[in-house]
Amino acid sequence: MDRSSRDDGATLFVVIKDEKKDLVTIAIRPEIRFSDRVRGMQESPTLAVLNRATALVAQGVDVVDFGPGEPDFRTPANVCEAGKRAIDEGITRYTNASGTKALRDAIAGRYNKRYGTKLRTENVIAGSGGKQELFNLMLALVDERDEVIIPTPYWVSFPDQVSFAGGTPIFTAVDAKNRFRPTFAAIEAAVSSRTRGVIVNSPCNPTGAVIEESELAKIADFCIARDLFLVFDETYELFVYDGSVHASAIRWFEKHPENIVIVNSMSKTFAMTGWRLGYAIAHPDIIAALGKIQSHSTSNPSSIAQVASIEALSGDDADVKKMYAAYCERRAWLVPALNRIPGITCANPDGAFYVFPDVSSFFGKGSIRDSGSFASFLLDEARVAVVPGAAFGADEYIRISYATSMERIKEGVARIEKALKNIV
Ligand SMILES: Cc1ncc(COP(=O)(O)O)c(C=O)c1O
Structure with a gap:
């Protein structure tokens, strides 16, 4: 038997000559067989327009980037110093997979101080981002055929995390006229015999909505009564505006720890993405x-980041206050400026650092059919990058992040206004 092969990079040709049968077989490299789990997963849809924007920037094009879901500020100096000290002192080895006791106690301590809770080390796990804890929570709590209710617009990863765990995301719409705030009535209407839990994110990425305490109370009581989980993601907890108050599900945690789970992160609060x-x-x-899941996947979060996080959680919040003041100023300028552009309707978001304007009045004009083509139009014609609302399950909208300087915000809005004027 004579065997040869040729590889043109994309395809492998294998030629087998069997002398007796004079047989020539050409085998083409089979497609890689991925698991159903991965095939069912979408790549983060926020990335498509942003990747194009990055490519343009690399070519030297001046793009105003309203895409980032991260603070434009540097990590506070005292936090960076703590990280450097950790390296110098050799704190560079594995730690407990769930995080050091010192960090878990610092997290518990911050909640205990703020809310009067009595959290202990055993109530806290630290991981490589809030995203990892959300992902692991779905793996730990959701079985095949379980349903998880997600108010929509939602943060991009929630549905995929539920699906990856084998569950089914059930979307329940929030009303823009109610400032996108999730309501108990909408969640109750989505419940079925298969419901396993609810994910609430407040303040919300992408809408900025801050749930009212009275609605959260009804949702929490309902989850407790039905033995459902309530995963409460408060990653943007410190960024609430105009007298709006952040209601945390921690209020129900100590009485009902079987049902209530809080997820939080150093990323946005302390500019530590x-x-x-x-x-x-x-x-x-x-x-x-x-x-257990963490011990078999990532193990501990970075030992250096853990030391830096203890400093952030325990040190003073002066830098956080400065960032907050900047977000307040930008938001106050941005929302009315967007509403002055004919065709754009922008609700005043109560929290986070995003606005979520309705741009559907432009659909059907020029090349614009949906939020994706609207975002492409802005990138091509205005050199402004935004995230299409479709990525968050809401195609009438776009997400604009104001985690960028006031100067760039003003420049970006001026460009959007100019580009939209010319569209018929
Ligand atoms: C709503 C929400 N939850 C969780 C996360 C995860 O943040 P990280 O993994 O950086 O802690 C993000 C990040 O964008 C987010 O917007």
Whole structure:
């Protein structure tokens, strides 16, 4: 038997000559067989327009980038110093997979101080971002055929995390006229015999909505009565505006730790996105389950980030206050400026650092059919990058992040206004 092969990079041709039968077989490299789990997963849809924007910037094009879901500020100096000290002192080895006791206690301590809770080390796990804890929570709590209710517009990863765990995301719309705030009535209407839990994110990415305490109380009571989980993601907890008050599900945690889970992160509050540190607060058994998953996947979050996070959580919040003041100023300018552009309707978001204007009045004009083509239009014609609302399950909208300087915000809005004027 004579065997040869030729590889043109994309395809492998294998030629087998069998002398007796004079047989020539050409086998083409089979497609890689991915698991159903991965095939069912979408790549983060926020990335498509942003990747194009990055490519343009690399070519030297001046793009105003309203895409980023991260603060434009540097990590506070005292936090960076703590990270540097950790390296110098050799704190560069594995730690407990669920995070050091010192960090877990610092997280518990911050909640105990703010809310008067009595959280202990066993109630806390630290991981490589809030995203990891959310992902692991779905793996730990959701089985095949379980349904998880997600108010829509939603943060992009929630549905995929539920699906990856084998569950089914059930979307329940929030009303823009109600400032996108989730309501108990809408969640109750989506409940079925298969419902396993609810995910609430407040303040919300992408809408900025801040849930009212009275609605959260009804949702929490309902989840407790039906033995459902309520995963409450408060990654943007400190960024609430105009007298709006952040209601946290931690209020129900101590009485009902089997049902309430809190997820939070260092990323947005302390401008620490790249350090990768987030955490969950839950029943010790849930924490142990998350720890088990973590011990077989990523192990501990970075030892250096853990030391830096203790400093951030325990040090003073002066830098956080400065960032907050900047977001307040930008938001106050941005919302009315967008509403002055004919065809754009922008609700005043109560929290986070995003606005979520309705741009559907432009659909059908020029090349614009939906939020994706609207975003492409802005990138091509205005050199402004935004995220299409379709990425968050709401195609009439776009997400604009104001985690960029006032100067760039003004420039970006001027460009959007000019480009939209010319469209027929
Ligand atoms: C609503 C929400 N939850 C969780 C996360 C995860 O943040 P990280 O993994 O950086 O802690 C993000 C990040 O964008 C977010 O917007």
